[in-house]
Amino acid sequence: MDALGRHIIVEFYGCTSARLNDVIHIEQGMLNAATEAGATVINSTFHHFSPFGVSGVVVIQESHLAIHTWPEYQFASVDLFTCGDIVDPWVSFDLMKEVLEATHYSAMEMQRGSLHLLEKAGETPSELQPLADMQPKVKSSRDVWFTEREQNTAFSVRHTGDLLYRKNSPFQKVEVYQTFEFGNMLVLDGCIMCTEKDEYAYHEMIAHVPVLTHPNPKRALIIGGGDGGVARELLRHEQLEQVVMVEIDALVIEASKAHLPSISAALEHPQLDLRIEDGIKYVQNAKDAAFDVVIVDSTDPIGPAAGLFNEAFYRQVYRILSENGILVVQSESPRYNQRIFREIFDCHRQIFGRDQVYCYLAYIPTYPTGMWSFSYASKGSAHPLTGLDDEHANAFATTHQLQYYNAGVHRGAFALPTFVSNMLGDNQ
Template identity: 65%
Template sequence: MASLGRHIIVEYYDCSPEILNDVVNIEKSMINAAEEAGATIINSTFHHFSPYGVSGVVVIQESHLAIHTWPEYGYASVDLFTCGDTVNPWVSYQLLKEAFKAGHGSAVELSRGEMALLKRKNFDVKALRDEKSTDEGDPIKTRDVWFTERDDKIALSLKHDGKLYDVQSDYQRVSVFNTQAYGNMLTLDGMVMTTEKDEYVYHEMITHIPMLTHPNPKRALVIGGGDGGTARELLRHDSLEEVVMVEIDDKVIEASKMHLPTIASALEHPKLNLIVDDGIKYVNDAADESFDLVIVDSTDPVGPAEGLFTVDFYKEVYRILSKDGIMVTQSESPRFNSKVFKEIFQTYRGIYGQEQVHCYLAYIPTYPTGMWSFSYSSKGGAHPIANFDEAKSKAFAKEHRLKYYNEDLHKAAFALPSFVRDMIS
């Protein structure tokens, strides 16, 4: 053996973009390539980045196989490094070329650690053993696959055990991941929408604050909300005679029913009128003063939700609200999306009036920065604090065993940090 290791630097071109953006498939392909080459696997760690791209490494007893992909170019860069002469990295090269459906590939092999330049050193092997090894010194195999949502300044990573659902709808990529920390997680175009473990924060706060301050709500409209959580919370209120929910993407509903059943539990409720259609069109066609409450449960202002963040749309919502009607929307993170956050409140106040629009906050671990805002816009005399019946709220939260909302939090949510207050003052 003339050297310690063989290092093959690989480039694959004209690959399948879909394959290069599928972190679970790439991990399986890399593990298979290592095993077929005769390697002993110790660990696999892979990240999927939003909206596209995968990085990962398979650590083998004989060194490693590493990858980064650019699906938008159909390109993957791979390092195959093997120590000794028991593993053939060229077997891995050919298997990965086939797995990625590469049009062509190129590679160069280097010898690493020239034996003629090395001198063996003595040390205590037992003193260097860690918890990743057995008592006999053999490696313990581990696995880390990560979903990462990021922009150029901030990222959230969650370890998961694979995708449960992954469909490109007419509007967006709808996926459900089985995360280890937050249970099943719904993403749209790589952005986290909701998870089983923290969904209650968002859904309780977007619904119960307006419902417990409106004088007599009978009809509610939800725009978006295909996971079903907002409808579920609204339907806890017996005073409502009907909830209309308009979701543009039936694949969101399908994924939620299949893999988020506790969130989607009310989607078959007899008081729910579930419509798969464009929410903007529905609002434009709705009659004047036909709803007491309108909740805009939208994604960020991109893709199919972009039209929900316009003056014309909010004017139409104002029109269809009853005289004491309330509009509540998710209004982004003051820290993460400051520009949109400020513009939203300027827009609402231009329609409803300066004193009729209120901001409140909740804390959702899987949303960017954790701090998330909601808007409360009142067409008539409803007020989030002045009309608040604390005893009624306390009894409601206790009866339904709510996990986040309570009478104290209702009031406290409107106590804004100074920097938030200054942004919208």
């Protein structure tokens, strides 16, 4: 070969969109394309960008393979660069065409570092080493990332690259990744729902705040919550005689039972009345004053959760709450989802009364901005602060070895940053 390297630039067209959006499939395909071509893999770094797109590079001893995909256009741009004449980049090309299921392509090969234009530097090793001593002692590594993107920001989590669970339900795509920092991570339609390491903050705060401020809670309803975390926390309260959980997506429950055992264990609890059905219809058909506490643990207001964010649904919830009933809802990030955040509180205040609805915050590292809000709506005399018995709350937290909740955190959660109070109109 009369050049230092060979560089193939490829544009793959008509690829399968699902393949182009599958970071694990692409990473494994490119690793195989490198090794089959005779290359020595040093490391791989791949990112998935929610909702669409994968970028990645496989660094080989002989140079690199790189890719970026546009699933929405069924298109991928690929670079295959090898040094020397031992590794054939066209072998990698053939394999990547199969991996991406491309219908057609445009490819161009360039010779990099033409030898007739180059002259070796004068410095050479003073002693020649035996060939065996020059063989690299390479230990390859993988660097695969899941990225959840907002409009102008992104949050990335490194995982093993081996997908634990992926299925498409009639409602959403359900995935579980094994991450290095947060343990197993449940993802729905590209959005992080919970992780083993930080789930307790969300689940403890959405469950214990209403139950520990209700004068006499006996019956609780969970809408959503398929991972089982809210059920786990509610079932710690012995005074609750009935806990009903209504989850629309059986695959969320299946994935959680299989891969999130510390969160989902309560799904097998004999006291839990678990129903796989539409929570909206369940509420519509429930009797008046049927529950003392209703918790809506939903995803963002898209897909199957869209109907959980409108006035008609919450008027039905108001109807099924008992005289002193409490509704708690996850109400999004007040920094990123300001419109939805305001709409939720405006809706609840119209139904429950302005002075009966309160905002509180918790901090979850894997949620956008880390700051997450909850709406606490009281139908009667229950109050989130005056109704709290600090001594009892702290004793409860100690007995159950809670990781986040205690009486001080409970009270502090209702002390809002000024910008949040301003959005709610509380400083007017």
